[in-house]
Amino acid sequence: MAFFEGERTARSRDFLADDIVRFTTLFANLYAVGTAERWVLVDAGLPGFARSIRRAAEQKFGAGARPEAIVLTHGHWDHSGSALELSKLWDAPIFAHTLELPYLTGKSNYAPKDPTVGGMIGMAARVFPSRGYDFGPRVQALPANGAVPALPDWIWIHTPGHTHGHVSLWRKRDAVLLAGDALTTVNQDNPYTAVTRTAEFYRPPAPFTVDWDAAGASLCTLASLAPAAVGAGHGLPIAGPDTADRLLAYARSFDRPSGGRYVQAPAQADESGIVKLPPPVPDQTGRLIAVWAVTGVAGVAAMLVAQEVKKRRDRSKAEKAAKPDEEDAAKS
Ligand SMILES: [Zn+2]
Ligand SMILES: [Zn+2]
Secondary structure: OOOOOOOOOOOHHHOOOOOEEEEEEOOEEEEEEEOOOOEEEEOOOOOOOHHHHHHHHHHHHOOOOOOOEEEOOOOOHHHHOOHHHHHHHHOOOEEEOHHHHHHOEOOOOOOOOOHHHOHHHHHHHOOOOOOOOEOHHHEEEOOOOOEEOOEEEEEEEEOOOOOOOOEEEEEOOOOEEEEEOOOEOOOOOOHHHHHHOOOOOEOOOHHHOOOHHHHHHHHHHHHHOOOOEEEEOOOOOEEOOOHHHHHHHHHHHOOOOOOOHHHHOOOEEEOOEEEEOOOOOOOHHHHHHHHHHHHHHHHHHHHHHHHHHHHHHHHHHHHHHHHHHHHHHHHO
8 A cells, every 4th residue: 555645746736845745644644844955844644654754755855864853733643643753763853832742741631532523534533542642852842933943934833723732834935834634625524525535625623623713713824824735634735826715715614513522612721731621422423333333242142152052952963863873782
């Protein structure tokens, strides 16, 4: 399976800029930004991909290439899963927003995921983790002045909502935006567009989004930048002259999911991690899945028991049928 796609493809929509390459770990994007002399990895993909990511980076920048830094838009497992191993392989520091550090230094887990928001991704989220990581001293806070380490043309912008310490990266010179999970460029709740990967602006991955007011405000912030090219954590990049208008139209029409744990009230956090959660919403679909699972297991168990009973009955019949012969043999 090809884990990586990158650079320019035949489709112009996959083109962000000369010095940006997109890698993909299964369903999560990460980006290498810069030149062979000086580059930064933005996000670090799913766990278990560190050596593949290093290999892909060496194909792009040459043998032995290593970045100046790994910058995380946020710490979810699909964006930071390989960060620690890459940091060790490259001896490169990891940077994240101060409000994201509790989940990257073992101080707090993320707010529990919310599969009750529904949709395809809500269903899939039941098997995804929502725990944090502990990268120890390898992770540090992004500079408070908005500078991005080793990328002087870029700034980071606080775009909370999906997580409390989520950041997006912006380069004004050519209006390129790396949005992380502040938005997606694929509708993951529509089976057709999820498979065809039709590029469209869509909301942040819903089961892991903990503050929908903030998420809507962050979308407006990003739309106000009028980007010419947008690369997100999930989906193909969107570029071209109508990009800013498309994002503005999406931000204006943005609507939160109709139901879910964090839809009425957000999870609250500070620099120590999660401090207050709204009460859980009953997970009817989860219960149904559990009932199906239990019913399925009980059905299989009943079938095995019935087979065993039948085997024993057949064996006993066979033994009974054999006995008269033995008696006859004894008489003769
Ligand atoms: Zn995320
Ligand atoms: Zn993600």
